[in-house]
């Protein structure tokens with residue numbers, strides 16, 4: 243829990259600076275909280291089954307509350323009608339602004355229209371909301387770069403590259419399989435494209451191949467990013483393609499929950515318990531504590547760290563700007579076309595986590611503690 247306090251403090255500091263720069267403080271220098279100019283902000287999150295969304299929700303709530311706002315934080319158990327209802331209720335309760343991490347990015351047009359009709363700004367959080375002109379801003383990571391990093395970490399695990407991205411000694415040929423996220427999540431497409439663009443030259447020159455032939459995102463997709471679904475697909479791939487003794491060397495996985503499903507299937511099939519003992523290289527995303535433990539134990543090879551504290555801070559800064567009648571600062575106004583318009587965005591940078599650098603990235607920064615890594619529990 244300690245890290246949420248740190249995140250909140252960061253947000254307040256950032257807001258303090260933003261207020262000074264933008265003239266948002268009261269004439270006596272008072273903050274929003276002191277002058278009581280807050281309001282109600284609805285925060286809609288997809289699910290509590292993945293740690294990252296709990297961290298996101300807590301950090302956004304703490305940051306907004308520190309800045310003087312009331313917060314209605316809701317999780318929708320990955321159920322689309324539930325999320326629609328929660329947002330409807332936030333609007334009914336008089337929310338002044340909405341921050342939404344969607345489940346299905348195409349399913350919220352009615353809610354966003356209702357928000358627009360009442361002049362309520364909407365910030366898409368981490369996941370782009372599609373097919374609506376009523377998305378005012380998008381805070382996220384550079385999702386294409388995340389996919390690129392995932393493929394880089396796979397190539398590093400195979401020895402084709404080194405961890406710093408330079409050429410490694412291994413020449414292959416290597417057999418890999420590909421997993422993608424949930425197709426209704428816009429991010430899944432960006433992660434996939436970034437990864438495929440990175441892998442393509444190595445597929446073309448024969449360094450790596452995909453023996454199952456399942457190289458389309460539709461074939462590789464995992465509805466709702468489900469660990470069980472991924473485990474089942476990996477089991478099916480092992481039966482269909484590897485039961486004749488064909489070796490599997492690596493698996494591109496876009497999310498730590500999916501990675502753990504893949505690893506379970508591989509271990510049940512008799513692959514080594516660790517990578518040095520024969521387990522294929524498996525990538526990931528989110529630096530979930532269970533996966534950081536597996537990285538420490540040489541079971542999962544890598545993950546991607548997206549610092550949810552920074553994303554939450556950014557959402558708070560953008561909310562504050564809207565509610566002070568200012569234009570939030572975007573650093574990307576080209577990449578995120580939601581089908582109706584290009585949504586102004588603020589993109590943050592992610593890092594690849596290996597066994598060699600998780601201490602610096604995750605422990606030194608207070609994201610996880612050593613005890614949490616040892617136990618694998620948050």
Ligand code: BGC
Nearest residue numbers: 292369427429467497527528
């Ligand atoms: C997020 C990832 C996360 C995935 C599954 C994506 O939209 O960007 O960080 O791994 O959802 O929750």
